[in-house]
Amino acid sequence: MTNPYRQLPSISELLERPDLAEIRASHSHDGVTAALRIELDELRKRIAAGQSIDDDLNSIGCRVRLLLERESLPSLRPVINATGIVLHTNLGRSPMHESAARAAYDAARGYLNLELDLDTGKRSSRQDPIRDGICRLTGAEAATAVNNCAAATVIALRTLAAGKDVIVSRGQLIEIGGSFRIPDILQVSGATLREVGTTNITRAADYEKAIGPNTGAILRVHASNYRIQGFTKAATIEELVAIGRRHGVPVIDDVGSGAAVDLDALGFPGEPNIGDGIRAGADLVLFSGDKLLGGPQAGLIAGKKTWIEKIEKDPLMRAFRLDKMTLAALEATLKLYHDPMRALSELPTLKMLSMPLDALMGRSASFAKRLCAIEELESVTVIEDEAFVGGGSLPEQAMPTAIVAVVAKDVSDAEFAKRLRTGRPAVMGRIQSGQIWLDLRTVFERDEDNLFNAVRSAVRGSP
Numbered sequence: 075m076t077n078p079y080r081q082l083p084s085i086s087e088l089l090e091r092p093d094l095a096e097i098r099a100s101h102s103h104d105g106v107t108a109a110l111r112i113e114l115d116e117l118r119k120r121i122a123a124g125q126s127i128d129d130d131l132n133s134i135g136c137r138v139r140l141l142l143e144r145e146s147l148p149s150l151r152p153v154i155n156a157t158g159i160v161l162h163t164n165l166g167r168s169p170m171h172e173s174a175a176r177a178a179y180d181a182a183r184g185y186l187n188l189e190l191d192l193d194t195g196k197r198s199s200r201q202d203p204i205r206d207g208i209c210r211l212t213g214a215e216a217a218t219a220v221n222n223c224a225a226a227t228v229i230a231l232r233t234l235a236a237g238k239d240v241i242v243s244r245g246q247l248i249e250i251g252g253s254f255r256i257p258d259i260l261q262v263s264g265a266t267l268r269e270v271g272t273t274n275i276t277r278a279a280d281y282e283k284a285i286g287p288n289t290g291a292i293l294r295v296h297a298s299n300y301r302i303q304g305f306t307k308a309a310t311i312e313e314l315v316a317i318g319r320r321h322g323v324p325v326i327d328d329v330g331s332g333a334a335v336d337l338d339a340l341g342f343p344g345e346p347n348i349g350d351g352i353r354a355g356a357d358l359v360l361f362s363g364d365k366l367l368g369g370p371q372a373g374l375i376a377g378k379k380t381w382i383e384k385i386e387k388d389p390l391m392r393a394f395r396l397d398k399m400t401l402a403a404l405e406a407t408l409k410l411y412h413d414p415m416r417a418l419s420e421l422p423t424l425k426m427l428s429m430p431l432d433a434l435m436g437r438s439a440s441f442a443k444r445l446c447a448i449e450e451l452e453s454v455t456v457i458e459d460e461a462f463v464g465g466g467s468l469p470e471q472a473m474p475t476a477i478v479a480v481v482a483k484d485v486s487d488a489e490f491a492k493r494l495r496t497g498r499p500a501v502m503g504r505i506q507s508g509q510i511w512l513d514l515r516t517v518f519e520r521d522e523d524n525l526f527n528a529v530r531s532a533v534r535g536s537p
């Protein structure tokens with residue numbers, strides 16, 4: 075009996091095959107060789123399992139091409155977000171306005187006056203272009219920005235209170251997710267946590283009683299992703315500022331998701347406005363760039379000039395500084411707020427959050443009608459549901475939304491979801507009661523055709 079492994083061609087024989095000529099022309103020699111080795115290993119396994127490899131040998135060119143194509147695909151790629159969660163941290167949080175995205179793109183592919191004053195020819199600060207925008211937005215006298223709000227909290231606490239006590243309410247010792255825990259952040263910044271009050275009740279007097287000679291700051295943290303309900307009380311920022319003034323202690327307001335427009339009107343009551351803290355007299359207000367502001371990932375710091383100057387002299391500023399693409403995108407985003415109505419109607423994040431239910435219902439109904447043409451779908455329905463459109467960044471407050479629910483004839487819900495996820499473009503929906511739920515609130519109109527095609531490919535067999 076002949077050795078079955080003899081049927082296996084060598085790498086050099088395979089490289090000579092005419093059906094590999096095109097692949098060899100468009101990929102590196104090493105890449106093609108590596109892919110062939112992987113394929114040969116597969117064939118060896120099949121022989122070991124006693125299987126025939128004739129068919130596999132014939133189609134080896136096709137498989138090598140698929141392998142090389144998959145390898146050259148970036149692992150970060152666009153996703154159609156059909157979850158309805160507008161600020162989805164796993165999907166990159168806030169999509170940016172076209173002008174911000176373009177500013178980042180231009181900054182990325184060329185040179186720019188990042189630290190250069192073009193009028194004088196002298197060196198300037200990379201923070202200059204964004205200071206004005208943050209000050210206008212918050213009413214603060216000075217501002218700066220770092221990589222994210224976590225970094226903003228660390229550097230603010232370090233500057234104002236390293237080696238000292240920071241007073242925080244027990245109801246605000248929160249975890250935001252992604253390992254952002256207030257007690258840990260305090261520790262990293264070199265300050266000591268001084269907890270006051272209880273989980274549900276912390277009065278202004280609790281803060282005042284805790285003030286001593288070693289108090290460095292009072293920190294208020296907005297409980298972005300949860301709510302304490304019922305018998306509750308928290309000191310207002312005005313009360314904290316009054317106490318701080320009486321004792322000469324600075325007050326830091328970490329508002330996190332901080333909205334720059336009135337969110338009450340959009341159905342999110344209780345969401346603090348980033349200007350509130352400054353108006354009340356807080357020393358520093360901290361918030362994220364990629365939550366309700368609708369810009370790039372950044373940590374914005376607004377407040378008293380003396381503190382901002384001190385923060386910028388901290389060596390950590392160098393470690394936390396923003397890159398040119400983010401700065402360009404942030405400046406463009408802030409400029410949109412010069413006209414708040416324009417920000418509301420044009421910033422994708424705010425547009426999605428404020429999308430009226432009847433408009434969303436109408437869009438969902440037309441999309442559902444289109445989907446009905448796909449024979450492989452068992453059912454297509456539009457339903458009204460309560461959803462947490464803010465993810466972890468807004469109060470856990472359900473608001474009504476429209477859902478296109480689909481069921482495939484021959485594909486299970488889990489398999490359907492997986493095919494959508496791994497398709498091109500990738501689609502993220504939700505599995506609910508055996509159905510795939512698509513919420514168009516977070517789907518750009520420019521993506522609707524792609525979503526339609528993705529659903530069709532997913533139910534028609536392997537993508």
Ligand SMILES: *Cc1c(COP(=O)(O)O)cnc(C)c1O
Nearest residue numbers: 222223224296298329330331362
């Ligand atoms: C989200 C959040 C943070 C962390 O912000 P990042 O920009 O994600 O670092 C900090 N504080 C509060 C109150 C937040 O909501």
